[in-house]
Amino acid sequence: MELKELQSALEGVLFAAGEPVSVERLCLGLEVDRPTLDAVAQRLMDQYSYDRRGIRLVRLDGSYQLCSAPEYADAIRSTLESRKPARLSQPALEVLAIVAYYQPVTRAYVDQVRGVDSAYTMGLLLERELIEEAGRLSVPGRPMQFRTTKNFLRSFGMSSLEELPELPGSSQEGSQLTLELEASLARLRQAEEEPGGGEPAGPPAEGT
Secondary structure, rough: OOHHHHHHHHHHHHHHOOOOOHHHHHHHHHOOHHHHHHHHHHHHHHHHHHHHOOEEEEEEEOOOEEEHHHOHHHHHHHOOOOOOOOOHHHHHHHHHHHHHOOOEEEHHHHHHHHHOHHHHHHHHHHOOOOOOEHHHEEOOOOEEEEEEOHHHHOOHHHOOHHOOOOOOOOOOOOOHHHHHHHHHHHHHHHHHOOOOOOOOOOOOOOOO
């Protein structure tokens, strides 16, 4: 394989890989020795740099990888970053808070606390991977239980459930519990809106 062809082949392999590829694997696949591979890689590095291309070839601990040029990071970020997702609706936050504080919980328990049917909202939270199934309760009918997910923690900028805002009077039931949950919901919403935290996509508003 001629030098120019080898250079193009290396470029194609690294582009297709999208991740670091070891020197040994490149030598085997391109059927060249280590000095030849290193020379071709260096030639590509110099060419990208001289031409001020938008990509760079970098060497990382015995491997090579194609990456974007750091000077174009702002342009890449502004072009490719996802559209800011919608906020969670109040009913969705309400269901999420109940699950977070009392997990694992059944849908019937969530309905009892809220006083309305929560099936639609829970279904959307499942789709958003903010809650997940957590096995069935050992009672007649064996209802499904639900808990929050790792995606829930990431979305609200928490590393564990221990970082949830404190919920006072957790032994209360009925309207008092609802009032306390609403106070915690306000803190959750504030955490959701703080810069740096993830923003989960929210379902449409549900009547309460």
